[in-house]
Amino acid sequence: MTCGIIGYGINIPKRRIKAENVVAVWKNTDIDMLMSVFQVNERTVLNSDEDITTLAVEAARCCLKNCGVSGDDVHAVFLGTASNPDLSRATSTVVMSALTSNNNYYAADIQSAEKSGTAALIAGHAMIQSDTTRNALVIASDTKNRHIAPGDLRESYSGAGAAGVFLGTEHIIAEIDDTFSYHSNFPDEVRPEDERYIRALMPLTRDRLEHGYVKHSTGAMNGLLNKVKKTMENYDYFVAYQPYPAAPLSLAKVMSVDRKKILPSLYADLTGDIGCASALVGLSKVLDIASPGEKIMLCSYGTGAGADAVSLTVTDEILTYRRNKVSMTSLIEDQKIYVDYSEAVKYEFKYVRPDQSLNTFL
Numbered sequence: 001m002t003c004g005i006i007g008y009g010i011n012i013p014k015r016r017i018k019a020e021n022v023v024a025v026w027k028n029t030d031i032d033m034l035m036s037v038f039q040v041n042e043r044t045v046l047n048s049d050e051d052i053t054t055l056a057v058e059a060a061r062c063c064l065k066n067c068g069v070s071g072d073d074v075h076a077v078f079l080g081t082a083s084n085p086d087l088s089r090a091t092s093t094v095v096m097s098a099l100t101s102n103n104n105y106y107a108a109d110i111q112s113a114e115k116s117g118t119a120a121l122i123a124g125h126a127m128i129q130s131d132t133t134r135n136a137l138v139i140a141s142d143t144k145n146r147h148i149a150p151g152d153l154r155e156s157y158s159g160a161g162a163a164g165v166f167l168g169t170e171h172i173i174a175e176i177d178d179t180f181s182y183h184s185n186f187p188d189e190v191r192p193e194d195e196r197y198i199r200a201l202m203p204l205t206r207d208r209l210e211h212g213y214v215k216h217s218t219g220a221m222n223g224l225l226n227k228v229k230k231t232m233e234n235y236d237y238f239v240a241y242q243p244y245p246a247a248p249l250s251l252a253k254v255m256s257v258d259r260k261k262i263l264p265s266l267y268a269d270l271t272g273d274i275g276c277a278s279a280l281v282g283l284s285k286v287l288d289i290a291s292p293g294e295k296i297m298l299c300s301y302g303t304g305a306g307a308d309a310v311s312l313t314v315t316d317e318i319l320t321y322r323r324n325k326v327s328m329t330s331l332i333e334d335q336k337i338y339v340d341y342s343e344a345v346k347y348e349f350k351y352v353r354p355d356q357s358l359n360t361f362l
Helices: 019-026 031-038 052-066 091-099 116-129 206-228 246-254 259-265 275-287 317-324 328-333 341-347
Strands: 004-011 015-018 042-044 076-080 106-110 136-143 160-168 174-182 237-240 295-302 306-314
Touching: 004 052, 004 275, 004 328, 015 019, 015 341, 019 031, 019 341, 052 091, 052 136, 052 160, 076 091, 076 116, 091 106, 091 136, 106 116, 116 136, 116 160, 116 174, 116 275, 116 295, 116 306, 136 275, 160 275, 174 206, 206 246, 206 295, 206 306, 237 246, 237 259, 237 275, 246 259, 259 275, 275 295, 275 328
Parallel strands: 076 106, 076 136, 237 295
Antiparallel strands: 004 160, 004 174, 015 042, 136 160, 174 306, 295 306
């Protein structure tokens, strides 16, 4: 059975803060190093009433609208996140309650660090391939900025965002050829139960990038290439998880991929690290410009959780699909609202977050 992407959509917070404004407060790194080595200019800032649920709902609405599907027609939903607000309640059902009054669907939250989005994509694809469901709405939503402690270097480049992908067997714009995953118990980052902030288990050095991000991502991609009997030369685009723009560029160099194949997917210099939504937002940007017959290699790494690789082939349906959809690049770059550090701290409740909110600010 042929299964693939029918539509996609994203939701990126409009508020942004310049990386230099965060560094100016804490003076915990050299701003020139941050901008030249990490290549981060700014990151997204959550509004006081934004969280993974609101971001996910809007990304899902954008996705369903673009492919002309109603929430009533969704048979399964998988929500990937690394920053779920509730430990025991499924956010996927909360999102669906905003999309439809229908109660007859399968729902599950998937938490596998920053590769939760591709993990959800693979789960949805498997259910359709096994004929367990006719279609699946896959959502990736994260708010890493709200879970990075004040003064942490990552505060300058950790953002938030969401992406939605609708999978099915008809009107496919990008067929999923095959998938492969590579895992090991690598001590990267962790957020213990009852703790708000994400701990770095290793120094933020190149060793962490090479033995975590690069090793696991190359393992997943090489495994997939062997499985489908292809090389990276056979792929027209390369999309990877973007904790910051320099990371996927380093990965492309290791995999001997021409820079021009990965540049169309890059955007993290404007949003920062948006967690598990990162790879799917990059994929959405590429699908905006890809031509029928072109192949895409998608790879997402999760800190301490391994990596997933997905091979896709764009179909002729992409031409019809594009006629009535919004540009993903415009959703990332347009109508930005810049805030200073004090506003970012207030909106993201960095210092005060009562157990029971009285309103959106207190």
